[in-house]
Amino acid sequence: xxxxxxxxxxxxxxxxxxxxxxxxxxxxxxxxxxxxxxxxxxxxxxxxxxxxxxxxxxxxxxxxxxxxxxxxxxxxxxxxxxxxxxxxxxxxxxxxxxxxxxxxxxxxxxxxxxxxxxxxxxxxxxxxxxxxxxxxxxxxxxxxxxxxxxxxxxxxxxxxxxxxxxxxxxxxxxxxxxxxxxxxxxxxxxxxxxxxxxxxxxxxxxxxxxxxxxxxxxxxxxxxxxxxxxxxxxxxxxxxxxxxxxxxxxxxxxxxxxxxxx
Numbered sequence: 001x002x003x004x005x006x007x008x009x010x011x012x013x014x015x016x017x018x019x020x021x022x023x024x025x026x027x028x029x030x031x032x033x034x035x036x037x038x039x040x041x042x043x044x045x046x047x048x049x050x051x052x053x054x055x056x057x058x059x060x061x062x063x064x065x066x067x068x069x070x071x072x073x074x075x076x077x078x079x080x081x082x083x084x085x086x087x088x089x090x091x092x093x094x095x096x097x098x099x100x101x102x103x104x105x106x107x108x109x110x111x112x113x114x115x116x117x118x119x120x121x122x123x124x125x126x127x128x129x130x131x132x133x134x135x136x137x138x139x140x141x142x143x144x145x146x147x148x149x150x151x152x153x154x155x156x157x158x159x160x161x162x163x164x165x166x167x168x169x170x171x172x173x174x175x176x177x178x179x180x181x182x183x184x185x186x187x188x189x190x191x192x193x194x195x196x197x198x199x200x201x202x203x204x205x206x207x208x209x210x211x212x213x214x215x216x217x218x219x220x221x222x223x224x225x226x227x228x229x230x231x232x233x234x235x236x237x238x239x240x241x242x243x244x245x246x247x248x249x250x251x252x253x254x255x256x257x258x259x260x261x262x
Contacts, residue, residue, distance in 0.1 A: 009086045014075045016093040021071035023100030025064050027107075036107030046111050046169040049186040049225035049232050052161075056220030059158060059213070066151030067096060073147050084136055084144055088129045088152070095125030095155070111169040119159065119166050126156035127200070134204045134259070145262055153209035160200065161217035164193040180228070187235035190221065194239020198246040205259055206250020211243050218243075 031038045043051060070092070074085050102118040109115070129152045133140075140149055168189055197214045201207050218240045226233035250256050 008080050009082070009089060013086075013089040013093070014080075017074055017089060017096070018071050020093045020096035020100065021067045024067055024096045024103075025100075027100040027103035028060075030104065030107055036104075039103060039106055042106055042110050043169065046172045048165070048168040048172055049180055049183055049229055050165055050168050050190055050221050051224065052165065052217060052220030053224040056217060059154075059216060063151070063155055063158060066147070066154065070147050070151055073143065082144075084133070084140070084148060087132045087136070088148070091125045091128045091132070092152070095122045095129065095159075098122035098125065099159075111166055111173055113170050113174065116163070116166045116170045119163050123156070123159040123163050126152060126159055130156045130200065130204050130207070130210070134207075139258060140262070142262065145260070149260060150209050153204075153207050154213045156200070157197065157210040157213035158217065160197050161193060161214055164189055183229040183231045186225065187229070187231040190218070190232065190235035190239050194218065194235075194242045197239070198242040201243055201246035202250055204250075205253065205256035206247045208247055208251065208260055211247035214243050215240050 028039070030036050040054070040057070073079065074082070074089070079085055098118055098121045102115060102122065105118060106115050133149060133152065168186060194214075197210070201211050201214075204210060218236045222233055222236035222240075226236050251260075
């Protein structure tokens with residue numbers, strides 16, 4: 001079980017997180033400088049049945065805000081000895097920097113197999129953070145619960161859905177299965193994604209923030225691809241119910257509720 005870390009966090013770790021968040025957010029402005037094409041245009045060029053409705057991507061606003069708050073909060077002198085941030089720090093730098101790398105690459109090269117590898121790398125780091133938060137030995141402070149718990153749970157959930165979508169778009173980009181002519185394969189990917197998300201919710205003690213964000217993603221897929229293929233609509237319902245059920249089961253335990261709500 002992850003516990004207290006008696007050593008101070010290094011300046012290198014604190015600066016690495018700042019740089020990672022600057023890259024994560026700043027990379028999305030490259031098209032406004034005349035560099036690359038907007039991610040939305042890239043996504044539309046390889047759209048699949050599980051590409052979410054455009055409104056779903058508004059979630060990046062709160063996610064970027066949470067990341068920025070975390071970056072500024074974690075560098076404060078009071079957080080030098082914060083054991084939770086010490087444990088997740090390098091994973092956070094990896095995950096956030098990988099998001100910047102993904103945005104940079106995608107805006108120049110589209111949703112290729114390399115973009116799928118980059119986004120999966122970010123997800124790997126976020127799931128490592130989720131595991132640390134779940135098994136951390138003491139209760140979170142209010143600031144930790146909001147700045148770390150909500151932000152990284154939401155990022156891990158959104159990246160879980162985004163990785164599945166990216167893989168589907170990559171298949172289309174490379175001329176493989178994944179287009180509109182393969183609704184059964186797309187539906188299977190949604191169900192597999194829902195199963196993975198439900199497992200993550202169970203393993204993270206019913207994490208409500210993870211569950212809520214994944215349901216947001218599934219809802220956005222339902223209102224786009226689900227209106228074009230019944231199999232996608234059904235897959236979205238199944239995935240959503242799996243995740244909601246996992247959260248309900250996990251949060252029945254008082255310790256789990258205290259972990260995420262205080």
